[in-house]
Amino acid sequence: MRIAITGAGGFVGQVLTQQLLADDRYHLVLVDRNLPPSLRHTRITRVEGDLVQSSLVSHVADQAVDVLIHLATVPGGTAEADRDLSRRINLNASLDLFDAVAAAGPAADRVPRIIYASTIAIFSLGLNERIDDDTPPAPFLSYAAHKLMCETYLADLHRRGEVEAISLRLPAILARPNGQGLTSAFMSEIFRAPVDRPFVCPTSEDARIWAMSVDQACINLQHAIHMPVGLLPNSRAVTLPVLRFSMGELATALGTNIRFEPDPLIGQNFTSQPILDASAAEAAGFRNDGNLQSLILRVQARFPALNDEVLNTVARQQVGAVLG
DSSP, X not given: OEEEEETTTSHHHHHHHHHHHTSTTOEEEEXXXXXXXXXXXXXXXXEESOTTSHHHHXXXXXXXXXXXXXXXXXXXXXXXXXXXXXXXXXXXXXXXXXXXXXXXXXXXXXXXXXXXXXXXXXXXXXXXXXXXXXXXXXXXXXXXXXXXXXXXXXXXXXHTTSOEEEEEEEOEEETOOSOSOOTTTHHHHGGGOOTTSOEEESSOTTOEEEEEEHHHHHHXXXXXXXXXGGGSOTTOEEEOOOEEEEHHHHHHHHTOOEEEOXXXXXXXXXXXXXXXXXXXXXXXXXXXXXXXXXXXXXXXXXXXXOSHHHHHHHHHHOOOOOOO
């Protein structure tokens, strides 16, 4: 089976690559602007370039992949600051890629499966005390709006029989390296808080967040490769099950010296996350980390030296061991 992964050089992409390489059934086509030297293997084809280039999109489609896992994105904070950039990458380039992969399917006598990394941010969190499979999307960021547009387009391609579409709405993935343009960066930074001074958290102590370890996120992406396509609703999109906990609970579990200084913008976007019912995703076989302690152990096992220098080196150049 040939699987293309866009954004393969990123945090999630590198972990997913290592997990998939553990199965010798897969040949991987890794796509990114710059792929780390460590991502080399006899079952890897490397494709470097920018997705806004039509020649690169055509080259990816020519790889005759059975599955496309589309992770490449301009993250939320950067997308909100530069809406035009988000539109070019998160919307236009994504739609062009979907079309190209769909068009290549008949030549290989197969319908390709597209697994799309969407976002839980398609919901307007301040308007809902509870979110379930019937909650209507109401994006509050350009990033989320563009993600929702891609979900809708993929669902239409699926309806037309051109692809098998699976859109997974991801929560905050922990613990990401610094400098990725994420407005949710504080959720990862607390894992690298220095012991000799308080970590300044831009939320209140009782602010509740949704999160998932990178390993569990990649396990869910792998599950989407082979799951029966009929398990998803007509929208072809599901909100993944998450752990919901307060920043105070996380700080206590980590033993972090912390000071809470709420930021109004952060609070508006990330700290009023309500109860989430992800029944459709759970019925389809997707899972969360189980409990907060399990999530923390997974993060700490992947990054045993939790400081910026080591974490960034790992994220850019290495892939840790697969965690179950």
